Amino acid sequence: MSFGKEHDLHKRRRGRNLGLGLVLIGFVAIMFGLTVVKVTEGQFAEALAGASRNE
């Protein structure tokens, strides 16, 4: 089945997909930013040092 012309349904689905896409991009940006902050503030190194002390 195919739709000859654009239906309102397509607009809604496009809006939903676009919104979800932006949310996912935002989430990736947050994860990347957090990783950069944690590494540059030395928390990552501290965690590694703690882990090696526990071994």
Added chain:
Amino acid sequence: MSEVSIDRLYSDEPEFSDYFSLLKPRVMSLVVFTAIAGVVAAPGSIHPFVALVSIIFIALGGGASGALNMWYDADIDSIMSRTKSRPIPAGKISASEAKSFGIVLSVISVVMLGLASNWLAAFLLAFTIFFYVIVYTIWLKRMTPQNIVIGGAAGAFPPIIGWAVVTGNVGFESVLMFALIFIWTPPHFWSLALFMKNDYDSAEVPMLTVTNGRRSTRNHIFAYSCLLAVVALAIGFSSLSGPFYLLIAILFNVQLVFSAFKLWSRSEPECIADNSLLERKFFKFSLLYLFVHFAAIMIDSQINMTWLGSLI
């Protein structure tokens, strides 16, 4: 398949904005603002990006509990005129979909807050969601006219979470901010119940207006407003604030008690005659009241920091 049948099949398919409105954006804005106040007023500092991410996930946790509230309250939301255009009663999103959406966002927000800041803040967020959904929505809302009083605690947690994000603990000052929202909530919602009277009646939600009557609700609003003024002014003498807050608190609490007194001394025929004008004004004023108090706390904390910085 004809155009007409396609319209009928898909007319209720949700848009992105329907999912967003499941998060109760207006409530979320209050959560964001008070959580920011907690972060700004707390002693110490964190990286601005960590603060931003923490606020985002506190807001998401608040939104998730809103979605779970809409899932459970779908039956009464469809009765009340104020809520019947929400996505579930409007038939845009199914109740089970809203439940899954709320649970998934709750888990994501708690885990991400723990990873971004600390696990005490994450625990407090999880407890807030639990309190709002289980204790308030499922347990107390339909059982007792004191639902708003106890349920108000859930909305009062964000500044404590914001404080915990920065300090890693729950300080006395953050409990003062909690107390401000906790005592503010009942008169705010009771004034709403006074002018949305038919809504709660028909949904059989035991609001104070339904169980104890409108006279008793006015008494409660006045009593809680006096108590709120005491708490708000007490904060003015704590380490949380300074002269700016105290000045604002004096002005706004005189107005609060005066407005509550006018509501208290009013008769029902007067209320009907002006279509609950004073009740509506009180409701709007209470929103401004909370916003101004938290803004003053933030401003004073920055003034204090600058002043301490100049001494060192």
